[in-house]
Amino acid sequence: MTEQVEVAVVGAGPGGLRAALAAAEAGAQVTLIDSNQSPGGQHFKQAAAEFRVRHPSRHQGEGQALRQEAMGAGVRFLPETVVWGAFEGNVLALHGSQAPAALQAQVIILATGAYDRPVAFPGWTLPGVMTAGGAQVLLKHQRILPGRRILLAGTGPLQVVLAAELVRAGADVVAVLEGARLFRESAPHVGALWGQWQRLGEGLSSRLTLFRRGVPFRPGWGIVAAHGADQVESVTIARLDSHWRPIPGSEKTLACDTLCVGYGFIPSSTLSRLLGAEQEWRPDLGGEVPVRDRHMQTSVPGVYAVGDGAGVGGGPLAQVEGEIAGIAAAARTGHGADGAEKAIRRLDPMLARERRFQRMYAALFTPGPGLYEWSRDDTILCRCEEVTQADVRRAVALGADSANEVKAITRCAMGDCQGRMCGQLVAHCIARETGRPVAEVGLFPPRPPIFPVPIVALGRQTVNGPAGGVAELARR
Amino acid sequence: MMRVGTPPEVERGQAVSIIVDGVPLPAYMGETIAGALLAAGRRAWRRTSHGQPRGVFCGIGLCFDCLVTVNGTPNVRACLTPVAAGMVVETGSKP
Amino acid sequence: MSNSRRIGAEVAIVGGGIVGCAAAYYLAHRGMKVALLEKSVIGGEASGRNGGGVRAQCRDRRERLLAMASIKVWVGLEVELGFDVEYLQGGNIRMATNDERMTTLRREAEEEREDGLAVEMWDRGELRRRAPYLGDVFLGAKYCPTDGTANPLLATRAFGWAAKRAGATILTRTEAVNIGVQAGQVTSVTARDKDGEIVVEAPQVIHAGGPWTPQLSRTLGIQVPIEPARSVLAVTQRMAPLFKEFVSSHDLAVYGRQARQGHVHIGGVGTPGQTFDQSMPAASIAHLARGAAEMVPALRGANFLRTWAGTLEMTPDKVPIIGPVDGIKGYILASGFSGHGFCLGPIAGRLLSELIVDGEPSLPLHEFRLSRFGEPAAPAQA
Numbered sequence: 001m002t003e004q005v006e007v008a009v010v011g012a013g014p015g016g017l018r019a020a021l022a023a024a025e026a027g028a029q030v031t032l033i034d035s036n037q038s039p040g041g042q043h044f045k046q047a048a049a050e051f052r053v054r055h056p057s058r059h060q061g062e063g064q065a066l067r068q069e070a071m072g073a074g075v076r077f078l079p080e081t082v083v084w085g086a087f088e089g090n091v092l093a094l095h096g097s098q099a100p101a102a103l104q105a106q107v108i109i110l111a112t113g114a115y116d117r118p119v120a121f122p123g124w125t126l127p128g129v130m131t132a133g134g135a136q137v138l139l140k141h142q143r144i145l146p147g148r149r150i151l152l153a154g155t156g157p158l159q160v161v162l163a164a165e166l167v168r169a170g171a172d173v174v175a176v177l178e179g180a181r182l183f184r185e186s187a188p189h190v191g192a193l194w195g196q197w198q199r200l201g202e203g204l205s206s207r208l209t210l211f212r213r214g215v216p217f218r219p220g221w222g223i224v225a226a227h228g229a230d231q232v233e234s235v236t237i238a239r240l241d242s243h244w245r246p247i248p249g250s251e252k253t254l255a256c257d258t259l260c261v262g263y264g265f266i267p268s269s270t271l272s273r274l275l276g277a278e279q280e281w282r283p284d285l286g287g288e289v290p291v292r293d294r295h296m297q298t299s300v301p302g303v304y305a306v307g308d309g310a311g312v313g314g315g316p317l318a319q320v321e322g323e324i325a326g327i328a329a330a331a332r333t334g335h336g337a338d339g340a341e342k343a344i345r346r347l348d349p350m351l352a353r354e355r356r357f358q359r360m361y362a363a364l365f366t367p368g369p370g371l372y373e374w375s376r377d378d379t380i381l382c383r384c385e386e387v388t389q390a391d392v393r394r395a396v397a398l399g400a401d402s403a404n405e406v407k408a409i410t411r412c413a414m415g416d417c418q419g420r421m422c423g424q425l426v427a428h429c430i431a432r433e434t435g436r437p438v439a440e441v442g443l444f445p446p447r448p449p450i451f452p453v454p455i456v457a458l459g460r461q462t463v464n465g466p467a468g469g470v471a472e473l474a475r476r
Numbered sequence: 477m478m479r480v481g482t483p484p485e486v487e488r489g490q491a492v493s494i495i496v497d498g499v500p501l502p503a504y505m506g507e508t509i510a511g512a513l514l515a516a517g518r519r520a521w522r523r524t525s526h527g528q529p530r531g532v533f534c535g536i537g538l539c540f541d542c543l544v545t546v547n548g549t550p551n552v553r554a555c556l557t558p559v560a561a562g563m564v565v566e567t568g569s570k571p
Numbered sequence: 572m573s574n575s576r577r578i579g580a581e582v583a584i585v586g587g588g589i590v591g592c593a594a595a596y597y598l599a600h601r602g603m604k605v606a607l608l609e610k611s612v613i614g615g616e617a618s619g620r621n622g623g624g625v626r627a628q629c630r631d632r633r634e635r636l637l638a639m640a641s642i643k644v645w646v647g648l649e650v651e652l653g654f655d656v657e658y659l660q661g662g663n664i665r666m667a668t669n670d671e672r673m674t675t676l677r678r679e680a681e682e683e684r685e686d687g688l689a690v691e692m693w694d695r696g697e698l699r700r701r702a703p704y705l706g707d708v709f710l711g712a713k714y715c716p717t718d719g720t721a722n723p724l725l726a727t728r729a730f731g732w733a734a735k736r737a738g739a740t741i742l743t744r745t746e747a748v749n750i751g752v753q754a755g756q757v758t759s760v761t762a763r764d765k766d767g768e769i770v771v772e773a774p775q776v777i778h779a780g781g782p783w784t785p786q787l788s789r790t791l792g793i794q795v796p797i798e799p800a801r802s803v804l805a806v807t808q809r810m811a812p813l814f815k816e817f818v819s820s821h822d823l824a825v826y827g828r829q830a831r832q833g834h835v836h837i838g839g840v841g842t843p844g845q846t847f848d849q850s851m852p853a854a855s856i857a858h859l860a861r862g863a864a865e866m867v868p869a870l871r872g873a874n875f876l877r878t879w880a881g882t883l884e885m886t887p888d889k890v891p892i893i894g895p896v897d898g899i900k901g902y903i904l905a906s907g908f909s910g911h912g913f914c915l916g917p918i919a920g921r922l923l924s925e926l927i928v929d930g931e932p933s934l935p936l937h938e939f940r941l942s943r944f945g946e947p948a949a950p951a952q953a
Binding site for chain 1 (some may be wrong): 534541556
Binding site for chain 1 (some may be wrong): 593724731808852853859860864870871876877878939
């Protein structure tokens with residue numbers, strides 16, 4: 001059944017929770033949707049509900065408070081609900097045991113977050129190679145370590161924080177490789193740290209932990225290859241040049257059983273693309289993101305996008321953007337329209353501060369173009385369909401000039417992850433082969449369902465289906 | 477093993493047993509199938525159609541590398557699916 | 572536009588679907604100078620967005636001989652094109668859920684046997700025995716063992732690559748906008764790409780533009796009765812081998828096949844009319860899901876992974892328009908395949924090459940002429 005709602009918020013991380021709270025406080029009727037059991041997203045990831053943890057982290061505490069506030073303001077939460085499609089008229093198609101088949105919302109706020117950027121290097125499909133985000137969730141949610149001897153490779157302060165958490169939990173962290181060469185690049189950005197006391201505190205205490213335990217932190221280093229028969233046994237690393245290309249002769253091989261890879265994030269912008277929102281290619285924000293106005297509204301009227309899913313910027317920025325969109329969304333549905341503009345302006349300084357931080361982060365930690373050259377011809381780019389770089393190059397040689405064409409010929413992105421893992425890898429490979437900018441090559445066009453959905457569920461919702469019956473399917 | 481924290485710092489959910497490829501595996505309520513497998517030291521549990529081993533990669537339900545069959549239902553993401561007492565998990569290669 | 576380039580060719584082909592690409596391949600193979608113009612990419616429309624069925628059964632009688640001949644081409648296509656297009660002669664089952672449908676199928680079987688096509692009628696028991704994966708809803712079926720399937724994404728492209736190797740000029744992202752005629756004789760095709768205008772000077776034009784054909788033929792003053800219609804498809808995640816036949820039911824308005832890698836493709840038999848819209852309506856996804864579960868109950872435990880739509884080109888009698896057009900020398904239509912173009916493409920391409928090179932195709936095409944619709948072509952604008 002299609003249910004009518006005023007405001008639908010997709011994703012209950014910091015941006016979505018804050019948007020839902022702001023809209024609800026202004027008087028709007030808000031439905032918050034998330035695929036997880038409880039709100040919080042990856043940023044506020046809580047320990048499993050069945051666990052009791054005496055000292056939750058600061059983020060977990062903050063997340064708990066925000067979630068209680070949002071629920072207290074009357075936000076209705078749909079847990080374990082996947083939004084698998086978006087259709088004309090702001091209709092979201094849902095799959096979840098407690099969810100209606102579809103929601104038609106006056107306003108949709110997308111707060112879909114981001115995921116770790118997959119990086120293809122020889123051996124990256126070996127068990128034991130995992131994303132930094134995945135390792136962090138295991139630790140935060142289940143208090144389980146992904147391995148014993150762990151090498152971290154990536155960029156940005158988050159992996160330093162993760163390394164410290166792993167060390168504190170008893171893991172042997174072999175080293176932390178930072179792709180950027182920080183000392184040369186950070187000087188002009190010091191000002192953006194003003195006001196970021198929590199982040200600085202967390203960063204410093206993490207670095208201190210690593211220093212005390214003698215964990216090497218290596219700026220300007222990256223991965224050459226992971227080795228092992230059925231799982232990672234060692235990793236060859238190398239010094240990187242300023243474009244992030246390994247410098248021949250600088251290689252070293254480290255023994256480890258786990259490699260955590262964290263080269264920034266890719267915004268989950270599939271839904272905004274499916275809704276027809278105009279996108280732009282912004283490597284500094286993680287990839288393709290929806291174009292937005294100052295109220296966080298996309299080019300589609302009534303569709304807003306906030307947080308990492310609209311451009312990677314971290315939890316605090318997501319919260320400011322969420323609050324702005326929440327106020328604007330409520331105003332659009334006739335709640336608190338009078339004070340809305342004033343309330344949004346009041347957030348300007350906070351927004352400016354977080355945007356400064358975002359710019360600094362992007363300037364320091366956006367991977368160089370060499371990152372996409374770590375793969376070799378026999379390296380798999382599409383993990384699902386096991387399509388190699390050579391396969392993609394062959395398709396380009398046959399005349400394929402877009403991601404979609406390469407997909408048709410090689411099957412890349414036709415697997416279960418629907419191109420989330422290989423999308424940017426394939427786009428960069430085509431761009432390199434054809435000498436064109438990545439923005440021009442483009443990503444795979446999203447097609448519903450954007451997650452695999454049981455046929456039975458799709459068929460059941462047919463009865464009262466989101467867009468009427470099937471009369472249009474005239475029989476020949 | 478690789479579980480971290482002991483009472484009173486960390487109290488896990490109730491201890492249960494799941495059946496993985498016919499063999500009982502200890503787990504705690506609140507853990508995912510992937511968590512329980514990793515905690516038992518299992519890193520790889522699927523073979524691709526090309527025969528390559530796979531385990532957890534993204535860990536957040538997006539990459540579909542960790543697929544298992546649960547109580548007869550194929551294509552279940554081990555990294556998202558919480559364990560339950562007596563749950564029957566089959567790993568191994570996909571068709 | 573100042574930037575106008577000129578290309579000389581013996582045959583210009585408009586449309587890079589399977590019909591145009593097959594024609595380009597066979598013509599180039601026989602030494603003709605060919606230039607093919609495609610508005611987007613090779614095989615990017617209906618030729619690459621269909622269910623992948625290659626069948627001779629359940630055809631209009633006129634089309635049956637073409638389909639039977641085309642299947643002979645399909646069987647040898649991998650060798651001929653030097654590319655594995657995943658062709659599988661796995662048989663075709665057309666099911667019935669009611670007696671009326673069974674009667675129609677039986678009548679059709681008689682006609683098919685008369686025309687030399689071996690088909691079998693299956694009653695309920697035989698259907699259970701031969702295709703136990705099909706749902707209880709079916710009373711029986713007609714089966715044709717020589718029918719099969721192929722990969723739509725690869726077959727058309729393989730023709731395009733082979734044509735290129737044989738010397739054809741293939742211009743993609745190049746949209747034909749006008750066909751030039753002088754004194755009742757075709758002289759050129761004008762097209763546009765991102766750099767400007769291209770004029771292909773050729774005395775013969777094969778117009779294989781699918782649903783976009785009427786628009787361009789209008790520049791000749793010719794009305795071609797083709798209407799667009801949306802086809803809808805969905806695919807499951809990889810599954811263990813379940814069936815090798817192409818299965819379909821008009822009663823449920825759904826068809827399916829399992830591709831080589833294990834994904835099951837489910838398509839809609841019926842389509843909403845008169846639209847170029849290729850977005851996927853929620854109702855269509857629901858319809859395909861219901862149809863899939865009813866047709867092949869084992870799919871109830873499966874997930875849909877992806878859906879897509881395509882644009883079919885429907886003629887009033889659902890039979891293609893192939894052949895020269897009265898009044899305009901050198902203008903040959905090959906459009907309106909009405910959802911049957913994927914199967915018929917290879918033979919259509921071959922016959923078109925024979926028509927041009929030998930002056931006479933090895934199978935008669937007169938029943939497919941535009942004039943059957945009784946609309947005499949208007950004289951061309953000079």
